[in-house]
Amino acid sequence: MASPLPPHPHTPAADMPDRLWFHLNDVAQLALHAVGTPYLALTAAQLIAFAPLVPALTWQSGPDGDALTSNGLPGWYDENGRQKVARAHAWRTQDTAARVTARRYGYLPLITADGDAQLFSQLIEVSRDKHWLSLDVTSHDPVINLDQVEVAEQHGGAYPSDVIWTEATVACVPHTGSGLYPALIADGYHNIHGGVLARFDASTVTRMILDLGRAYGSQPGARASLRWAGDRVEVFAEYLGGGSHTRHRCDVIGPDPEGLYPIGGHRWTWLPITSERR
Template identity: 35%
Template sequence: MSDRLWFRVDDVLPLAEHAAATRAYLKSRQQYRAGVPDQAALIWSHDTDGDWLSSNGVPRWYDADGAEHRVLAETWTHTATGATGNPVLADDGHGFLPLHTGHLDGRRGLLGLLRYARRHGMHWFGLHPDPASEAAGDRYRISRSRGDIIPPLATWTPATVTCDVVGGGAYRAMVAPGYTTLIRTGLLCRFPRFAVQRMAAHLDALYPADMPGEHPRLRFDGDEVAVEGENDDGLGSRWFEDDRVVPDSNRCYAIGAYQWPWTLVASGATSRAADPTDRSR
């Protein structure tokens, strides 16, 4: 089990802004359990599909299909047992997350922290399940890189994987058998540096023939990898950092973890992906 729930800041901040902009609030069981007055907040809820954040603001925010707008904390699932990496919500009251908190030590409240994260390129928001951790300033964490990526009991086997995000290229990876991500549709993969270099070269070769924003690109910044996206406003395009991946203790990179739907490819591509002569320098 992970220490935190992890969400993209770009997904959570709009929820917080929605709650902050409203003047009425939905009374939730989380608020009743927390025993606090009406106020703008995010709501952490759990169901059979996972753990979610939503706004308590009224008017409510609905998606085009009529469902309540909420954000999922992506994590791993152990297919044999159904266990997941997310920590357990011990009490519904722990899921009421006020946006404005008057800390005596001058720390930012939740809304201020999320706004700071957006301004300073922090891509990930980590939520600790225990509200007591807030006293030590550790309940909310913002980071350029996601934490809690690797299942603690996972074993790893070499494989060749692909996904549409990288234009169908096949890459050598270490895969955790028996674990899935993205609501059981993707694999959890770690890539050696040479495979990331091949991936970066392949993505560079797709530009500019692909559509603006169709594929990301990868850039090494020392030992870290910056994952960049492209934004085109019709007059021009610019590249921006969308994520940052740091190497693990084995010098592998979890590129696209919990975001890109990696799948296994046929054995014919395995030999090509593993061919040392095909490594980018």
């Protein structure tokens, strides 16, 4: 019987990242679901791996990007009937979807067949102060092992190393309101939300922080906020309403080798208003 996958299902295309980055909070929620449900589903990833049926996350890659899902049953769906997933926050090009024609799979056991819950326990514990989980997807083994998993405070694959940078003025209305900011953007690349990959100097970041504070004030609802912590920027998700104010840190962004900051990284949708090749 022919294999449904090419011989090396985990080998990425030459111009694609060899590590995938997922927001750790998204992954932790899926892990809690997989471990907490009464039943487990057979998945293509598990069958391909010839692995035991245990609480696990399954990785699937295809033209629409990379995602992790829980194998717990009953399944987890949003209000629109779509399966809950943790999407990889990776850079893409305009023709990425056209070039990725084969689906790839991986199986990430959270608890081993003999009951060792080391990975699950670590994911839940570190999700309190770390923000990103990365997977090495260069292995030929369909089982994703613990040594392929890393956690970090900051996204480590924010943009490709050979990118050409373009000077631009950008806006991100859902997060920063009407503010317009000078930036360098990655020519020909975008994130999974369709926004450009943008970097800002420290003075622009400071203006952004002040603008966010003025834009929302005591207005109820969800919003993002930023603050300096040494030479790094902390990103917070806040909610004000019903007599309560909650805030939790969701990212940390340090300067790159040129001293610039990819504020919003792969999670915000920065759109160019004007641009000029550098």
